[in-house]
Amino acid sequence: MSNTKIKIRGHESFYIREGWLRKGTIAINEDPYILSNLQVAIDKLGVGSAMVKSIRYWLQAAGLTVEKRGDKGKRYQVLSKDFGDILIKRDPYFEDLGTLYLLHYKLITNKELATTWNLFFNKIKSTEMSKHQMEEALKQLILNIDPEVVISSRSLSDDCNCIIRTYFVEKGDLKNPEDNLICPFSDLGLIKKVNVRGKEEVIYKIKPDKNKLDRLIVLYVIMDNLGLETSTSIKNLIEDENNIGKVFNLDKNSINSYIDKLEYEGYIRVNRTAGLNTIYLTDLAVNILDKYYSEV
Numbered sequence: 001m002s003n004t005k006i007k008i009r010g011h012e013s014f015y016i017r018e019g020w021l022r023k024g025t026i027a028i029n030e031d032p033y034i035l036s037n038l039q040v041a042i043d044k045l046g047v048g049s050a051m052v053k054s055i056r057y058w059l060q061a062a063g064l065t066v067e068k069r070g071d072k073g074k075r076y077q078v079l080s081k082d083f084g085d086i087l088i089k090r091d092p093y094f095e096d097l098g099t100l101y102l103l104h105y106k107l108i109t110n111k112e113l114a115t116t117w118n119l120f121f122n123k124i125k126s127t128e129m130s131k132h133q134m135e136e137a138l139k140q141l142i143l144n145i146d147p148e149v150v151i152s153s154r155s156l157s158d159d160c161n162c163i164i165r166t167y168f169v170e171k172g173d174l175k176n177p178e179d180n181l182i183c184p185f186s187d188l189g190l191i192k193k194v195n196v197r198g199k200e201e202v203i204y205k206i207k208p209d210k211n212k213l214d215r216l217i218v219l220y221v222i223m224d225n226l227g228l229e230t231s232t233s234i235k236n237l238i239e240d241e242n243n244i245g246k247v248f249n250l251d252k253n254s255i256n257s258y259i260d261k262l263e264y265e266g267y268i269r270v271n272r273t274a275g276l277n278t279i280y281l282t283d284l285a286v287n288i289l290d291k292y293y294s295e296v
Contacts, residue, residue, distance in 0.1 A: 004145050005112045009155040010061065014054040015166045015183045021094045021103075024055045025064060025079065029088075032076035035059075061113040063106030064088075090293040098217045098292055100184055101208075101248070105221050109242045115142065116159040122241040127205040127249070134160050134203055164203060167191035188212070190249055207249045210257065216292040218244050218258045219267055223281065223288060234259065234277040 023045050027034045034041050035056040038049055045052060056077070059065040064084040065077040079085045083106065091099040111118040119141045120134070129137070135156055142151055169186045189208040195201045225243050226232055237255050238245040245255060259279065262268045267285045271278040 006115045006142060006146060006149055007113050008115060008142075008151070009158050010057045010113060011162055012050040012054040012057070013158050013162065014051055015162045016058050016062075016185065017180050018182055018184055019180065020055050020058065021062070021064065022092065024059045025084070025088050025092075028059070028065060028077040029079075032078060033070070033074060035077055036075045057113070061107055061110050061117075062103045063110065064103070086289050086293075090289070094184065096293075096296055097187060097212050098214050098296065100188055101213055101217045102220065102289075104185055104188060104190070105224075105247050108247050115145075116156070117163060118242075120163055121205075121249075122246045124205075129203055130200040131160055131164070131203060132200060164191060164193055168193045205249045207251060207254055210254070213248060214292065215258050215261045215265075216288055216295070218248070219262055219285065220288045220292070221247060222279075223285060226281070231278050231280050233279060237279075 024035070027041065027044055031037075031040075034044060035052065038052060041052045042049055045055065047055070059077060060067055063080055064087065066080050066084075067075050067077055070076050079088060083102075087094075087099055087102065094100065094103075107114050108117050108121045116138050119138055123141050124134070124137050126133075126137075135153075138160065139151055139156060142149060142156075166183045166185050167188060167190050169182055189206060189212060192204040192206050193201055194204070221244050222232065222237065225236075225240065234252070234255060237243050237259075238250075238252055240246070244250055244258070250258075259268065259270060263270050265284075266282055269280045269282055271280070
């Protein structure tokens with residue numbers, strides 16, 4: 001049995017709704033224990049019990065909060081250091097596209113809490129698939145992690161629906177904006193769904209508009225993946241799990257365009273000797289989130 005934790009359907013079948021992240025972060029700033037006190041949270045957030053559990057899950061899965069245990073083992077939430085605390089200060093309403101791309105990145109890289117999200121973006125190479133093909137591919141990938149895990153078809157289908165609804169707006173969702181059925185991540189331009197009459201719907205992974213995905217958000221992800229390393233390569237950016245190619249559905253040409261821009265602005269240096277395309281950070285590549293939010 002694998003030691004890797006697998007989480008399916010932690011969201012209670014609810015994708016992130018407009019305003020949820022703000023409501024949740026405000027609530028835990030006032031009372032870190034509130035999401036563990038179900039009735040209090042229901043009254044405070046104005047949603048049902050399943051939605052409270054979903055908000056609690058999404059805050060953690062998207063890297064905004066960390067769950068800890070206090071006295072007597074009761075769980076509470078705190079903003080994550082150097083990410084959640086920065087975002088809530090710089091963009092408390094979660095309205096900026098860069099903020100949403102950052103939250104998407106944290107979600108995709110959270111294999112423990114968002115297993116299917118991680119596998120969908122990192123492991124499924126096809127950019128066009130039916131929902132059935134999506135479910136079958138994810139099922140096999142999960143079994144590759146743990147051959148003994150029991151996968152409920154309903155739970156896996158719910159996860160696939162949730163992934164699609166996170167990034168794609170259904171026509172019915174637009175009829176009454178007050179129903180609050182739209183996920184803010186749908187503005188990122190990462191998934192498209194096409195309904196073909198008489199056939200199963202087709203899901204596409206698509207690359208985002210270059211005018212939406214800022215080069216400093218791309219640089220943040222590159223640096224986060226580097227960790228303590230001092231260099232990387234174009235090949236790594238394209239092929240490595242959790243790096244910009246996989247996370248943002250970027251192809252080689254798109255990545256080269258971002259690298260050229262970052263090199264021109266002095267954030268990186270690229271050694272193209274013998275076709276190596278090795279990328280080094282410069283002294284300018286520090287406090288990237290602060291620099292990004294100072295520009296917007």
